[in-house]
Amino acid sequence: MERRAWLRGMWEMVKEMFCQKLLTCHLPSSLVLPNHLSALTIIVTGATSGIGLETARNTKAANDIARQWRLEVHNSRSLKVEVMELDLLSLASVRRFAGVWEQRAMPLHVLINNAGVLLMGEPQRFSNDGLEQHIQVNHVAPALLTLLLLPSLLRAQASRIINVNSVAHHCAVVEPKYWNSKINECRFSGIKAYGASKLAHLMFLKILANKLLEQKIRASIQCIAVHPGIVTTNLVPGVKKKSFWMFDPTEGARSVLFCATSDDVARNLEKGFAYYSCNCKPGRVSPHAADMDSCLDVWQKTLDILQFNGDYLSHVIN
Numbered sequence: 001m002e003r004r005a006w007l008r009g010m011w012e013m014v015k016e017m018f019c020q021k022l023l024t025c026h027l028p029s030s031l032v033l034p035n036h037l038s039a040l041t042i043i044v045t046g047a048t049s050g051i052g053l054e055t056a057r058n059t060k061a062a063n064d065i066a067r068q069w070r071l072e073v074h075n076s077r078s079l080k081v082e083v084m085e086l087d088l089l090s091l092a093s094v095r096r097f098a099g100v101w102e103q104r105a106m107p108l109h110v111l112i113n114n115a116g117v118l119l120m121g122e123p124q125r126f127s128n129d130g131l132e133q134h135i136q137v138n139h140v141a142p143a144l145l146t147l148l149l150l151p152s153l154l155r156a157q158a159s160r161i162i163n164v165n166s167v168a169h170h171c172a173v174v175e176p177k178y179w180n181s182k183i184n185e186c187r188f189s190g191i192k193a194y195g196a197s198k199l200a201h202l203m204f205l206k207i208l209a210n211k212l213l214e215q216k217i218r219a220s221i222q223c224i225a226v227h228p229g230i231v232t233t234n235l236v237p238g239v240k241k242k243s244f245w246m247f248d249p250t251e252g253a254r255s256v257l258f259c260a261t262s263d264d265v266a267r268n269l270e271k272g273f274a275y276y277s278c279n280c281k282p283g284r285v286s287p288h289a290a291d292m293d294s295c296l297d298v299w300q301k302t303l304d305i306l307q308f309n310g311d312y313l314s315h316v317i318n
Helices: 002-023 035-039 050-055 059-072 091-102 133-148 150-155 167-171 190-214 249-261 263-268 292-306 312-317
Strands: 042-044 110-113 158-164 220-226 273-276
Touching (some): 002 167, 110 133, 110 249, 133 190, 150 220, 158 190, 190 273, 263 273
Parallel strands (some): 042 110, 158 220
16 A cells, blocks of 8 residues: 555656646746735744745744835735744644634634645654654644634634645555654655655544534634645755756745635535645545545544544534
């Protein structure tokens, strides 16, 4: 199964590498945003570089970027930007962030889980929480953030959860037993761990969307995963040179911004969930993400790690 997933995923990645420019030739180099966004509250994680910078752990860098944005829009509509510290390698940091935010009792219209990590050519590493770093930063920590911010998302009449995903999820299988345990060094691969973390987060989001619909809440929370394309960012340390077939961060942000703002997205939801590709159109997910039993296993494993009860959603909503 793992070999088939790897071969299928590598094929999807090769297609993406050489076809993404062609598939997106109908799109402008940067997306024009609607004017109503100034009335929305949006959280973007990982906004100090790459796609997150163009869409929206170092607070000094983030404050510098915020000042730059304000200067760039000095004669246009006001831009309200606030920097808050959030370290996804620390679940305690995630809880502090969510606690500070929740004290404001404000509606949250869009949550963009953008921050991510890919450690290529390095041995398996674990966080202080005891989790493999890819699965913590790319799945468990953003899942925790999402669950803790559900009350804020519910305060908005309509809201969206946008998870920045990757075509690399096609080349992975999810093995929850390795999320917090050492595997044989010769078996560990950074790109496989990255793909598995993205697949897990996709499966988790799909179940979240289903469970939110089951609760029959008055507010609408749409759950969308999006692949931004293969982009030149700081995701991979030391890889900053742009090849002709790669997107720059502005191009990579187009599909993320589209999913966060376009009314068209709502028409393509299936049970509250959708997966979009870099061409701003619905994409194909891995067959593993279509297996609802496997998705439920990922959901339960995540709740167990976070020490949440199975009725957490009912408690939050009611």
